[in-house]
Amino acid sequence: xxxxxxxxxxxxxxxxxxxxxxxxxxxxxxxxxxxxxxxxxxxxxxxxxxxxxxxxxxxxxxxxxxxxxxxxxxxxxxxxxxxxxxxxxxxxxxxxxxxxxxxxxxxxxxxxxxxxxxxxxxxxxxxxxxxxxxxxxxxxxxxxxxxxxxxxxxxxxxxxxxxxxxxxxxxxxxxxxxxxxxxxxxxxxxxxxxxxxxxxxxxxxxxxxxxxxxxxxxxxxxxxxxxxxxxxxxxxxxxxxxxxxxxxxxxxxxxxxxxxxxxxxxxxxxxxxxxxxxxxxxxxxxxxxxxxxxxxxxxxxxxxxxxxxxxxxxxxxxx
Ligand code: DGY
Numbered sequence: 001x002x003x004x005x006x007x008x009x010x011x012x013x014x015x016x017x018x019x020x021x022x023x024x025x026x027x028x029x030x031x032x033x034x035x036x037x038x039x040x041x042x043x044x045x046x047x048x049x050x051x052x053x054x055x056x057x058x059x060x061x062x063x064x065x066x067x068x069x070x071x072x073x074x075x076x077x078x079x080x081x082x083x084x085x086x087x088x089x090x091x092x093x094x095x096x097x098x099x100x101x102x103x104x105x106x107x108x109x110x111x112x113x114x115x116x117x118x119x120x121x122x123x124x125x126x127x128x129x130x131x132x133x134x135x136x137x138x139x140x141x142x143x144x145x146x147x148x149x150x151x152x153x154x155x156x157x158x159x160x161x162x163x164x165x166x167x168x169x170x171x172x173x174x175x176x177x178x179x180x181x182x183x184x185x186x187x188x189x190x191x192x193x194x195x196x197x198x199x200x201x202x203x204x205x206x207x208x209x210x211x212x213x214x215x216x217x218x219x220x221x222x223x224x225x226x227x228x229x230x231x232x233x234x235x236x237x238x239x240x241x242x243x244x245x246x247x248x249x250x251x252x253x254x255x256x257x258x259x260x261x262x263x264x265x266x267x268x269x270x271x272x273x274x275x276x277x278x279x280x281x282x283x284x285x286x287x288x289x290x291x292x293x294x295x296x297x298x299x300x301x302x303x304x305x306x307x308x309x310x311x312x313x314x315x316x317x318x319x
Pocket of ligand 1: 053054076078102288
């Protein structure tokens with residue numbers, strides 16, 4: 001029997017590409033440029049499966065033009081806001097993602113951003129690097145202590161829980177908002193809040209871990225920033241869509257928010273140029289899941305889903 005034809009849209013880890021080439025009639029985009037709408041539509045007529053990243057957009061307009069040959073979109077990401085799931089389902093296309101395997105790597109970046117934002121990492125690095133470090137005093141670069149502080153987590157899924165576990169290592173007092181309360185085994189010692197607004201009132205540190213959906217777009221807006229304790233620190237490793245960036249800038253300027261740690265932006269790649277002059281914003285270019293181990297695990301999880309699908313089974317991560 002001939003192997004299914006698979007289009008891999010980006011340069012994934014070597015181990016992933018080797019396995020894909022072994023098991024599929026695969027075409028890999030070695031140029032590693034994001035797949036355009038036109039490329040996705042053309043690929044749908046030539047491939048049975050596409051293995052994309054969050055950089056390829058399967059919006060309603062694209063999905064409407066897909067060829068019926070395409071049977072499965074096996075995402076190399078946990079977030080699927082780049083996919084119009086109802087449209088894909090209506091077109092009879094199976095969609096999967098890669099949960100679990102990136103939770104620790106992403107939680108590590110959330111911890112890095114929280115610590116870096118709280119302790120002036122951007123300004124500190126700059127003054128040492130540029131030779132501008134010419135004095136020291138007890139009042140110099142005084143930050144906000146993380147250990148023992150109250151932490152609010154919005155979205156207590158796998159990444160939120162991995163972050164809570166790391167925060168417990170800093171003796172943080174963990175509070176969370178989630179659509180439903182978790183069992184004490186899943187959220188040990190954490191305090192549940194039934195509303196986002198209730199959580200914000202105690203969130204000296206706030207970390208976002210919910211998916212981007214129409215309901216969560218601009219979840220953190222001007223009204224919500226005003227509910228935070230004065231001098232709060234906000235961290236976003238989820239999606240840029242969750243934060244009204246103008247409202248964040250206003251909250252930073254007023255001091256309501258002392259600092260922010262951001263791995264995600266409304267516009268990616270690129271970010272928000274208006275953030276550049278603010279050293280109390282510690283920024284990274286969407287690298288939450290970017291460790292070697294996690295990239296292999298994401299690639300293998302996507303291939304596991306494809307293998308199950310083409311074996312006539314239900315993929316583990318079907319959406
Ligand atoms: C994810 O998996 O959603 C990460 O943001 C990388 O795409």
